[in-house]
Amino acid sequence: xxxxxxxxxxxxxxxxxxxxxxxxxxxxxxxxxxxxxxxxxxxxxxxxxxxxxxxxxxxxxxxxxxxxxxxxxxxxxxxxxxxxxxxxxxxxxxxxxxxxxxxxxxxxxxxxxxxxxxxxxxxxxxxxxxxxxxxxxxxxxxxxxxxxxxxxxxxxxxxxxxxxxxxxxxxxxxxxxxxxxxxxxxxxxxxxxxxxxxxxxxxxxxxxxxxx
Numbered sequence: 001x002x003x004x005x006x007x008x009x010x011x012x013x014x015x016x017x018x019x020x021x022x023x024x025x026x027x028x029x030x031x032x033x034x035x036x037x038x039x040x041x042x043x044x045x046x047x048x049x050x051x052x053x054x055x056x057x058x059x060x061x062x063x064x065x066x067x068x069x070x071x072x073x074x075x076x077x078x079x080x081x082x083x084x085x086x087x088x089x090x091x092x093x094x095x096x097x098x099x100x101x102x103x104x105x106x107x108x109x110x111x112x113x114x115x116x117x118x119x120x121x122x123x124x125x126x127x128x129x130x131x132x133x134x135x136x137x138x139x140x141x142x143x144x145x146x147x148x149x150x151x152x153x154x155x156x157x158x159x160x161x162x163x164x165x166x167x168x169x170x171x172x173x174x175x176x177x178x179x180x181x182x183x184x185x186x187x188x189x190x191x192x193x194x195x196x197x198x199x200x201x202x203x204x205x206x207x208x209x210x211x212x
Contacts, residue, residue, distance in 0.1 A: 026080045027062070027177045031093035032189045035100070039193060040200040045103040047113035048091045051084040051121040051144065058084055062176070063125035064138060071125065077173050083124050087144070087184070091119065094188045100196050113151050115199050119191075120145040122161075124184075126168065126176055136171040140179040142187045148195055150202065158198040162190045 056063055060082050061073035079086055088106060095104040105111040123143035130137035143163040150157050164186040168179035 025077050025173070027077060027173075028080055029086055029090060029177075029181050029184055031090045031097055032185050032192065033094075033097045035098045035189060036193055039098060039100045039196050041100045042196060042200045042203060043102045044114040044199055044203060045105075045111055046095060046101055046115050046117060046199070047105060047107050047111055048088055048095070048117045049107045049119065050088045051119035053084045053121040053124070057121055057124045058082055062173075062180075064128065064176070065125055066128045066131075068127075074173055074176070077177075084121055087119065087121055087124075087188075090184070091117065091188055091192070094192050095196075098192055098196065114203075115157075116149040116151055117195060118147040118149060120147075123163070124180075126179075129167075138168045138171050138176060138179070140166045140168060140176065140183045142180070142183040144187055144191060146191050146195060148198055148202075150206075153206075157202045158195075160191075160194055162187045162194070164190075 056071045059073075060079045062077050062079060063071055063073055065071055081089075092104055092106055095101050103111060107116075121144055123141045126138040126140050128136050129139045141163070142165075143161065145159065145161045147156050147159040149155065164183040166179040166183040166186075169175040
């Protein structure tokens, strides 16, 4: 089977989607700012790598699949950057917002890491789940695999997958973007909380890397 990746100009299959976007509209997503009050504080420095992703997702275009074997992009709408770079920046900010990490940064800033977060952005697109004469029902799917690497021992200490699906309020671009924001926010919250707990447990049980 061949995965069809359509260019922005070739989105005939999405022609009936009700688009509220104007030419060159750019869309932002937001970091997570609320977390469980029971999260432990870790006196560790964390580096978040840029997520790996397929070519269909590694773009600033907003992907929607009219079928499971076809990828198309919303016309006249873009993310402000490539999706993996957006997710990396939002993960860093989400860790900062948790208030539970000594320091966190991207892999390009030269921070000496105790632990490295290695994300893999597996799903980051809308799926058309119903198609009527007047509108389409689109479910936004975000799935991210996370590995935690202990830099001292140079090994993976934990890995897990996090996924959220959110049905957009309509097939208009602003509603699709809001659903992306909701799904990504829930995915990041779960990933951040899980990784902080895993790092805390590993640090406590490994005196060589633990300050206490």
